[in-house]
Amino acid sequence: MxxxxxxxxxxxxxxxxxxxxxxxxxxxxxxxxxxxxxxxxxxxxxxxxxxxxxxxxxxxxxxxxxxxxxxxxxxxxxxxxxxxxxxxxxxxxxxxxxxxxxxxxxxxxxxxxxxxxxxxxxxxxxTGASLLLPAGSTIQSVGDLAGKRVSVVEGTTTETTLRERLKQSLVEAKVVTVKDHGEAMKLLSKGEVDAHAGDQIVLIGLARAAKDPTKFMLAPELFTYExxxxxxxxxxxxxxxxxxxxxxxxxxxxxxxxxxxxxxxxxxxxxxxxxxxxxxxxxxxx
Missing domain, CATH: 3.40.190.10 (Periplasmic binding protein-like II)
Structure with missing residues (x-):
């Protein structure tokens, strides 16, 4: 043994x-x-x-x-x-x-x-970045954000590309940086921003997780490759x-x-x- x-x-x-x-x-x-x-x-x-x-x-x-x-x-x-x-x-x-x-x-x-x-x-x-909007919004793309407020999570590739697209399109919009998507959804729900920019597949998840998903819609445009x-x-x-x-x-x-x-x-x-x-x-x- x-x-x-x-x-x-x-x-x-x-x-x-x-x-x-x-x-x-x-x-x-x-x-x-x-x-x-x-x-x-x-x-x-x-x-x-x-x-x-x-x-x-x-x-x-x-x-x-x-x-x-x-x-x-x-x-x-x-x-x-x-x-x-x-x-x-x-x-x-x-x-x-x-x-x-x-x-x-x-x-x-x-x-x-x-x-x-x-x-x-x-x-x-x-995936690619898009815009999450209140239902009934007339915004279709980044080019429609003139005079609007758009939130985006700080430090993301979406923030960088969003700012570049606004500059290239000569569109003056107020970019509101947030720490996370949860903060952005609160702003969007209260009408404190007109749109939230993020990866489309994530935006879909955020809308589906909302108390009333019918209050939100997606813009048809993808403006990044992610x-x-x-x-x-x-x-x-x-x-x-x-x-x-x-x-x-x-x-x-x-x-x-x-x-x-x-x-x-x-x-x-x-x-x-x-x-x-x-x-x-x-x-x-x-």
Whole structure:
């Protein structure tokens, strides 16, 4: 019996150091702490939000949980726990970069300029920015905002593009920056702004979550291209390989359809051709 115990202990000592030597960056951090930290948003449905039971939920959160399972498999540890940290739009990149969270599970647009601070997984969604309006509004596009008040979440790509489009169109509108979509919905409901700019798919979620969705409508124009991805730290290829591998398997197997239907199916909407193409192109072979 003692010989068997000694052999088992010896095997563990032979395997564990080898694994430890292979681990770097975020994988090593997770292995050492026994915890993976997921950043989420408070009110960006259906991608990342706090549900009625006060738990993080959404399309992007579900994708992150698939990545968690892949991390457990990579580390050979089923005991890894998940810790959630709620993030604002203005701090999400910094909190990934400084190690507060290991991956941001929100609706963040992958841009070249943001790559100077953080890295991104392969794409997870494609949408574009639009305007949420009070029902009956005559506003059809950014060009109709002359003399109007439009809210936008501060620090987003939508804010940057909105200001550029207004300038290019020689339209003078008052841009009201807000900390989150929840604040914007309060302003819009009270008539304190005439429109709220944001990614169309998020605006739909906000309208559907409102007490009376019939009080809102969408402008028909999309004025940005927004490719979403999950945010990870720079120079951490090993962790990104695990994350991208989990996403690729999800896309390649067709299981992404179940995740999509869970969060978007009740809207009666089907994935756009562009989104289906994105899934196909990112469903890389193992």
């Amino acid at each position: 003692k010989r068997m115990l000694f052999a088992a202990a010896l095997a563990a000592n032979l395997v564990s150091p080898a694994l430890a030597q292979e681990l770097t960056g975020t994988l090593q951090k997770i292995n050492d702490s026994g915890t993976i930290v997921l950043g989420h948003r408070e009110d960006s449905p259906p991608f990342s939000f706090v549900d009625k039971s006060k738990q993080p939920a959404g399309y992007s959160v579900d994708l992150c949980l698939r990545i968690v399972e892949a991390v457990k498999e990579r580390l050979g540890r089923s005991d890894i726990t998940v810790k959630y940290v709620m993030l604002g739009a203005d701090e999400r990149l910094d909190k990934v970069a400084d190690g507060t969270v290991d991956i941001e599970c929100g609706n963040t647009t992958h841009t070249i300029s943001r790559q100077e601070k953080v890295d991104f997984t392969n794409m997870t969604f494609i 490719p979403y991805a999950l945010v990870v730290r720079r120079n951490d290829a090993d962790f990104r390989v695990v994350a991208d591998g989990a996403l690729a398997q999800l896309y390649r197997s067709g299981q992404i359809a179940q995740v999509y239907d869970k969060w978007f199916g009740d809207w009666g909407g089907r994935p756009s051709r562009l989104l289906l193409a994105m899934y196909a192109l990112n469903g890389l072979p193992q």
